[in-house]
Amino acid sequence: MVADNEAELRKVKVYKNITPTLYRPPTLLSVFNAGLEKGLGDSSRIELESIPKVNAAPTGDNHYMSIFPVLDASLILKIVLSLLAILISYDRISGEKERGTLRLILANRTARHEVLLGKLLAGIVTLAVPATIAFVVGLLVVELSPMADLDWSDWIRIGLMYLASLIFISAMYNIGLLFSCLANRSAISLILGLFFWVVCVAVIPNGSAYVATRIRPLEPKEKTDRQVMLLKSELEKQWWDIMRAVTKGWSRSTSQSDAEGAFGNGYTKRFNIDYFECQQGLHPAMEPLKNK
Amino acid sequence: MIKIDELTKRYEDGVLALDHVSYAVEPGEIFCLLGANGAGKTTTINILLDFIPPTSGSASINGHDCNKFPLEAKKYVSYVSENVQLYGMFTARQNLAFFAELAGKTGLKKKDYDGVMRTVGLPEKALRMRLKHFSKGMRQKLGIAIALLKDPPAILMDEPTSGLDPTSAQEFLAQLRRLKEQDKAILMTTHDIFRAKLIADRVGIMKQGRLVAIRKKQDFKHADLEEIYMHEMQAAETSKVQQDGG
Numbered sequence: 001m002v003a004d005n006e007a008e009l010r011k012v013k014v015y016k017n018i019t020p021t022l023y024r025p026p027t028l029l030s031v032f033n034a035g036l037e038k039g040l041g042d043s044s045r046i047e048l049e050s051i052p053k054v055n056a057a058p059t060g061d062n063h064y065m066s067i068f069p070v071l072d073a074s075l076i077l078k079i080v081l082s083l084l085a086i087l088i089s090y091d092r093i094s095g096e097k098e099r100g101t102l103r104l105i106l107a108n109r110t111a112r113h114e115v116l117l118g119k120l121l122a123g124i125v126t127l128a129v130p131a132t133i134a135f136v137v138g139l140l141v142v143e144l145s146p147m148a149d150l151d152w153s154d155w156i157r158i159g160l161m162y163l164a165s166l167i168f169i170s171a172m173y174n175i176g177l178l179f180s181c182l183a184n185r186s187a188i189s190l191i192l193g194l195f196f197w198v199v200c201v202a203v204i205p206n207g208s209a210y211v212a213t214r215i216r217p218l219e220p221k222e223k224t225d226r227q228v229m230l231l232k233s234e235l236e237k238q239w240w241d242i243m244r245a246v247t248k249g250w251s252r253s254t255s256q257s258d259a260e261g262a263f264g265n266g267y268t269k270r271f272n273i274d275y276f277e278c279q280q281g282l283h284p285a286m287e288p289l290k291n292k
Numbered sequence: 293m294i295k296i297d298e299l300t301k302r303y304e305d306g307v308l309a310l311d312h313v314s315y316a317v318e319p320g321e322i323f324c325l326l327g328a329n330g331a332g333k334t335t336t337i338n339i340l341l342d343f344i345p346p347t348s349g350s351a352s353i354n355g356h357d358c359n360k361f362p363l364e365a366k367k368y369v370s371y372v373s374e375n376v377q378l379y380g381m382f383t384a385r386q387n388l389a390f391f392a393e394l395a396g397k398t399g400l401k402k403k404d405y406d407g408v409m410r411t412v413g414l415p416e417k418a419l420r421m422r423l424k425h426f427s428k429g430m431r432q433k434l435g436i437a438i439a440l441l442k443d444p445p446a447i448l449m450d451e452p453t454s455g456l457d458p459t460s461a462q463e464f465l466a467q468l469r470r471l472k473e474q475d476k477a478i479l480m481t482t483h484d485i486f487r488a489k490l491i492a493d494r495v496g497i498m499k500q501g502r503l504v505a506i507r508k509k510q511d512f513k514h515a516d517l518e519e520i521y522m523h524e525m526q527a528a529e530t531s532k533v534q535q536d537g538g
Contacts, residue, residue: 099377099378099379099380100373100375100376100377101377101378101379103341103343103371103373104371104373104376104378104391104435104438105391105394106341106342106343107341107366107369107370107371107448108366108391108394108395108396108442109363109366109367109394109395109396110394111363
């Protein structure tokens with residue numbers, strides 16, 4: 001990326017033709033949860049005489065790609081481990097009832113809460129192992145990367161994510177265990193558990209967005225586009241007003257500039273100073289924009 | 293050892309499963325409960341093991357009320373169910389070890405397992421076999437082995453001979469006699485009048501939640517127990533019709 005920009009810098013002859021691309025570095029914790037990282041653009045091309053905008057995401061041109069979620073630790077927890085929690089828990093009690101072993105267990109000096117606690121702890125430990133492995137692998141990826149440097153706030157975030165993950169899979173396991181207690185047959189507890197899982201993983205996340213748009217409908221795209229265009233043309237108009245005010249009375253020596261390229265003295269020193277001041281918002285001509 | 297006193301159980305749907313039932317099983321005694329399906333035999337066992345609470349009356353084992361102090365009462369009782377399934381993926385030894393630990397028997401050695409397997413008539417090599425390869429008769433014997441490892445003074449058996457072939461059933465009865473000699477109090481529910489006659493010291497005949505008769509060994513030793521059973525059932529039916537009519 002840096003090499004591309006340097007090559008362009010050496011190739012162009014005038015400043016206005018330099019169009020460097022800025023890249024946004026990936027978020028450190030996106031290994032654990034990509035969030036909107038992949039859905040948003042990560043680069044922007046800087047051109048003179050145009051307002052920079054963030055490039056579309058890799059999937060931006062193909063809307064069908066958005067149905068494929070990004071595979072990260074949180075997706076593994078949300079889909080795979082939650083399903084595993086239901087599959088592990090569904091016959092913990094109902095299966096014992098079917099086999100008749102629950103009666104044999106409870107015929108001993110074993111209280112019901114001890115049986116449930118044992119099932120709960122065994123399940124949580126079983127599920128915590130793959131969850132911990134997912135986090136450890138993620139941490140290794142981050143730590144082994146020479147560009148990454150975790151500070152204490154990152155460690156706290158990772159710790160909280162890990163804790164939340166354990167609570168989430170424990171909750172799913174508990175729900176499966178509850179269905180297992182309520183049903184006399186493991187087939188019924190499995191159906192109840194899978195139904196709950198589908199509701200939690202698919203219906204609620206997608207359905208809530210649908211319900212939200214029904215309650216508070218989005219403005220039509222055409223209207224938003226029109227507003228954006230209006231704002232853009234207003235900004236561009238102001239920008240050109242400023243440029244006109246700034247360049248008024250400039251002396252320009254073009255004899256040498258085009259021949260020597262961008263590294264030469266094509267524009268006068270005055271241009272450089274004014275342009276820098278405009279960028280920093282220090283130039284008197286920028287006053288009208290300061291309140292925008 | 294096992295005491296049932298005015299025990300009544302009415303389910304939430306209104307069905308009266310037990311109606312003021314009283315009896316006791318003494319050490320060294322085998323008490324067989326006979327009755328049709330729904331007579332209340334299994335309900336009695338469920339109350340003794342605190343699987344369900346009684347509506348009124350009490351059940352106790354070794355003086356401990358099964359409803360008020362269930363964990364204390366269960367110290368003195370083992371349970372052999374109608375269909376001993378256990379854990380199919382575990383070996384016999386693993387099943388024995390698991391249930392022995394639940395019963396508070398820790399630190400058992402190989403000779404303890406071998407001894408109990410010999411006692412119930414299972415070959416020692418069966419210890420290493422997974423339960424899913426066991427026949428019903430072998431599983432039933434292992435169920436008794438689990439009960440023996442706990443070594444309690446009272447044993448509850450819920451239709452233990454159901455589905456056993458004649459040879460296995462005979463071996464099972466021989467095992468029961470040995471347990472009786474060890475002074476165990478055994479309460480066994482069964483439909484099998486023939487085997488109840490062979491093994492029981494007393495039989496209790498139940499009909500629709502009521503204990504309609506208790507007969508001692510001398511009453512049926514030289515008589516037809518099936519005839520006695522049918523007679524008592526008929527008498528109970530007549531008595532109920534008269535009560536309803538009156």
